[in-house]
Amino acid sequence: MKKNNIKIKQVMAGEKKISIVTCYDYSFARILNQSVIDIILVGDSLANVSLGLADTKEITIEEMLNHTKAVSRGAPDKIIIADIPYSGCQKKSSQPLEIAKRLIQAGADGIKIEWFKGCKKVIRKLVEKNIWVMGHIGLTPQTVHLLGGYKVQGKDKESADKLIKQAKLLQGLGVSSIVLECIKKDIAKQITESIDIPTIGIGAGKHCGGQVLVLYDLLGMYPNKMKFVRTFSNLSYQIKGAINLFDQAIKKETFPSNQESF
Ligand code: KIV
Numbered sequence: 001m002k003k004n005n006i007k008i009k010q011v012m013a014g015e016k017k018i019s020i021v022t023c024y025d026y027s028f029a030r031i032l033n034q035s036v037i038d039i040i041l042v043g044d045s046l047a048n049v050s051l052g053l054a055d056t057k058e059i060t061i062e063e064m065l066n067h068t069k070a071v072s073r074g075a076p077d078k079i080i081i082a083d084i085p086y087s088g089c090q091k092k093s094s095q096p097l098e099i100a101k102r103l104i105q106a107g108a109d110g111i112k113i114e115w116f117k118g119c120k121k122v123i124r125k126l127v128e129k130n131i132w133v134m135g136h137i138g139l140t141p142q143t144v145h146l147l148g149g150y151k152v153q154g155k156d157k158e159s160a161d162k163l164i165k166q167a168k169l170l171q172g173l174g175v176s177s178i179v180l181e182c183i184k185k186d187i188a189k190q191i192t193e194s195i196d197i198p199t200i201g202i203g204a205g206k207h208c209g210g211q212v213l214v215l216y217d218l219l220g221m222y223p224n225k226m227k228f229v230r231t232f233s234n235l236s237y238q239i240k241g242a243i244n245l246f247d248q249a250i251k252k253e254t255f256p257s258n259q260e261s262f
Helices: 005-013 026-033 061-074 095-105 119-128 141-147 157-173 185-194 235-251
Strands: 018-022 039-042 079-083 110-114 133-138 177-181 199-202 210-213
Touching: 005 079, 026 061, 039 061, 061 079, 061 095, 095 110, 095 119, 110 119, 110 141, 119 133, 119 157, 133 157, 157 177, 157 185, 177 185, 185 199
Parallel strands: 018 039, 018 210, 039 079, 079 110, 110 133, 133 177, 177 199, 199 210
Antiparallel strands: none
């Protein structure tokens, strides 16, 4: 049994709202390990915010595995969920199962999988193998081309009904929680009330069972601020300041000092 299986159950069944933040590397994972955050997500947003790729579809399985390993080295005490990347869902339906097993070997306690056409078969297989699965519906970046671009979901009755149906279906398949991304808050509320497992919102309003944000967004390190992001810090400014001080110290020959020399 994975180290954190009992912890996941406690967090998911608890009365309190669930807090999740993404993380992709060892140094940040060490800091998160000392924080009170409930869960770390090694999201495939890694593609955008860490690797500078335009599309999360471009992330490779090996990249997801390496970053999951790094995070798990830095945050041994935290529950870690890793995304199954787009490339992992393109071949036969047994492939995501193999990838999920590798992500778990790399240190993940569970996996997240975005909604796609063949996801039901895949999720059934994962749950059968006792793999802890988090679903993801609404604005699913891996298949954003099928949604007509980055748009808020659940705006009309047809789209709202579809989302509620997907959530119920995922619950029936045995997922343990569902990310609701960029969904109108009233629809997210309806989804949350129509299932027994927690919903985790990102741009889905306050009625979800928990919230997730991308680490660099909440730290104020990423320039493209979406409406739903709150920046809890301005690290970009602070980092620039520190780097400029370093440069000045070199130019003024105050660094390194005698104490900093051998
Ligand atoms: O990849 C990611 O970071 C995510 C979150 C935005 C939910 O899927």
